[in-house]
Amino acid sequence: MTTTPTSLDGERQGLLRVIPRDGEPEPDLSTLGLKEEGLRELYRLMALVRRADLEATALQRQGELAVYPPLVGQEAAQVGSAFAMERSDWLFPSYRELGAAVVRGVDLVEYLHFYRATWHGGTYDGPAHGFGYVTVPVASQILHAVGYAMGAKLDGHPVATLAYFGDGATSEGDFHEGCNFAAVFRAPVVFFCQNNQWAISVPLAAQTVAPIWRKAEAYGFPGVRVDGNDVLAVYVAVREAAARAREEGLPTLIEAVTYRIGAHSTADDASRYRPDEEVERWKALDPVDRYQNWLSASGHADDAFYEQVEAEAREFAAHLRAGVIGSEPRPVREMFEWVFAGDLPQHLARQRDEALRFGAPSEGARDA
Amino acid sequence: MPEVTMVKALNQALRDSLTDDPRMLILGEDVGKLGGVFRVTDGLQGEFGTERVFDTPLAEAGIAGVSVGLCMAGWHPVGEMQFDGFSYPALDQIISHVAKFRNRTRGRVTMPMVIRIPYTGGYGGAEHHNDSPEAYYAHTSGLKVVTPSSAIDAYQLLRASIADPDPVVFFEPKSRYWSKESGTLSDDDALPIGTARTVRPGSDCTIFAYGAMVARSLQVAERAAADGLGEVEVVDLRSLVPLDLDALASSVQRTGRAVVVHEAPMTLGFGAEVVARLMEDAFDYLEAPVLRVTGYDIPYPPATIESNYVPSIERVLAAVRRVIEY
Known part of the structure; x- marks a missing residue:
């Protein structure tokens, strides 16, 4: 495990990784803050998310959803981050965070009502899950996360918030204003950027010049760059950031480097703007396979466990499909x-x- | 009777609401130690502390956006936009989120906030300090849009806006900020949001106005009476959303004639809405076309010539004469 860069000289320390590559030493689990069950739970959640996400895409292709933004490739970033937050913390999603919704136990049929065009915001109970509402105007949810954190702090509640956003969102004013407000008010916020390399058709290099994690320095709080396809690294970085937020009122900007394997949404044709070879390169770094390989190699899970998860994922997807297809439009009133x-x-x-x-x-x- | 200005009335309303509602917060640019550039929040930080009355960084979208999060955390923020012309960076948060959250969440997450915006010109302000942007907000479903014309009503309407469970955009007519009135600040006999007030009864023509143009319309009514033109009724709308449709129709059913006055530009201004409602609800009673007297469809002019832009007594009187003599 590389040293967690919590200071502003993180660039020197590069990308935080925990899952070892060939020949690298095994991480010290005691410093991860995860027990065996936690290690397996992370896999289980990623497997459920992978299956649910594929099912949602299929449902859109079959005309059961109006549109859907696939998250394939970002399972580790979403599951690792959501799993690292305390249950009393709040998560503020954009529109691609089905994975975080699964971790929070949000009913996915109710979540997908947003994409079935049943109801804006879906029909789920956000406050009951500490999970905000699907937010489409890019970066606008960041300010909500900051405001909630300010409010919780005023109440003296030991609560942190996590704002999900993408690389494109860092160009929006709301990102800047959110980071600045959080720093000025010492609001307990984790700014979690899933840098998936593409904002629809615009690549990162055309979006911004400075590395995303380094923008934190301008606001006066730590920035961290983490391998977003390494669920353990994401977990460690977010857990540390959330603790720092709650205890010191110090926000953190985390750049989780990952990749959007799918198109921006089911309405997008990614082949018009990016080469297949790039997608293939990233598919080789698949976060679910990578984690499963390590779990198996290090003896944390056996075949019986994977079979059990596979069965649960099948059932999970079937429930999702039945619930979506069986739902009716809401009454006009x-x-x-x-x-x-x-x-x-x-x-x-x-x-x-x-x-x-x-x-x-x-x-x-x-x-x- | 004590004399009071609208600034003092608004200040007292904020003070009384901060006292009544322990979840209320005030945030904005310079609202703390300075007490706001117009002194509407004067003394409140000293009385209620820096946690409940605080300055923000200079970022209007931030003020509106964190107010959304504060509402989610159970607070009742009252945000100040320093000037009308500086409120536009907040429009995305207000239109996309503040106005839509109750609907989006099927009533689970509500936005009990007030966004105060000083508006209107007529006081010698520089560019960007004189706009009347109320129609943008009134056109956005989910917002209530309220604007007082007098100090006493400013107190009552702001108190009601803060207590309202929905987001209220509260427009304060700057040109009326310092006019002195006699009266006592109290919630007694307060009219609710959504109710218009007949500030001067009349039988020959109704002027519908709001904010700063109510006082102007009263001057016109005095002149019309003095000139023997007729008795002009003046109705203060007070609330653009919800609009008091019954008050519009019932006044015109009696007077048969109407003029709408506002400082905002004419095209698609709120006057167009009033005229359309009169067509729908009172057409059979109308003796003459309904006229609008408004700002022109131009950028708000420099202060040295702004009196040519803001509806004057002469311009409004001419319109009243036209409809009465039609």
């Missing part, structure tokens, strides 16, 4: 129900009455 608290204002009551009168049953909407 719900379009008006939560715009404001209390009784509808007069102008909206009139419009609701019109919508109910005309409806759109031919397009599949149920009667109110």
Whole structure:
């Protein structure tokens, strides 16, 4: 295990990795903060996420989801980070964090209602899971994570937040404002960037010049660069960052270097802008295979365990498929129900009455 | 009766709400030690502490965006945009999140926040300090849009806005900030948000106005009476969203004529909405076309010529004359 770079000279120390490559010594598990069960749980979660993500993509191809942004290749980054946070912490996703949702126990049918166009934000109970709502305007959720952390700190709650975002988001003003606010207010935030190398068709080199993790220096807090396809490295980096946030009020910017194996979304054609050879190179670094190989080689899991996980993943995906396909559009009256608290204002009551009168049953909407 | 300015009234409303609601926070640029560039938050940091009344970095999207997170954590933030013209960086957070969270989360996560925006010109301000951007917000579903015209009402409306469970964009007419009024600041007999107020009854024509243009419309009504033109009713909308549709219709049912006055530019300004509602709800009662007297569809002009832009007594009076003599 390489030394965790918690200081601003992290560049010298390079990329944090924990899973050893051929010939490298085994990591000292006692410093990871993970027991045997935890090691296996990380694999189980990644396997469930991989299977659920593939199922969601298939559901979109079959017309059951309107759109879906695959996360293949980013399982370690999402599972490792979400698993490292305490249950009382909050995660603020963008739109590609199905993996973090699985870790938080969010019902994926309710999550996928966003992508089935059943309801914006899905139908899941975010506060019950400490999991924010699918956020599409790039980087905007970062400020919500900072605000929540400021609020929790005002309450004296020992809570940290983690903001998920991508490499493209670091170009947005909300990223900058979020980092700056967190530093000024010493808000307990982990800024977790999944640098998957592509913002739709724009490669990292055209997005930003300075290494992402080094931008932390400008805000006055640590930046860390971690192998985002190494679930243990991600886990270690996030756990340390969250502890630092809670205990010292010091935010951390983590750049998890990973790769988007799939297209930006099911509506995107990645072959128009990136070479197959690049994708193949990264497929060889598959985070799930890599972790499984190490677990097996180091004797932390046996075939019976993998068979059990495989069976669970099959069931998980089948449940997901059945739930998605079996769901109906929401009744028309719900379009008006939560715009404001209390009784509808007069102008909206009139419009609701019109919508109910005309409806759109031919397009599949149920009667109110 | 004591005399009070709108700035003092707003200051007292914030103070009283901070006292009543231990979850309320004030954040913004220079709202702390300075008390805001208009002194609306004067003294509040000293009374309530730096945890509940605090300066932020100079970043409006940040103010709105962290307010979303603060709401999620159970706080009731009252954010200040220093000037109308500086509020635009926050529009994405306000439109994409503040306005939509209750709906997006099926009522699970609500946004009980107030965003205060000083607006209007007419006070000699530099460029970017004179805008009337209320229509952008009124056009965004999920926001309430409120604007007082007097000190007493400013107190009551701000108190009600802070207590409201939904996000309220609260527009403060700068040109009325320092006008002195007689009256007592109290919640007694307060009209709720969504209710218009007839500030001057009349029988021959209604002027619908809000914010700074209510005082201007009252001057017009006095002139119309003095000139023998007729008795002009003045209705202060107070709340653009929700809009008091019944008040619009019932006034015109009595007067048969209407003029809408606002300082914002004409095209797609809030006056267009008022006119359309009158067409829908009071067409049979109208004796004349409804006219609008507004700012022009140009960038707000420099202060030395701004009096040619802000609706004047003469311009509004001419419109009233046109509809009465139609």
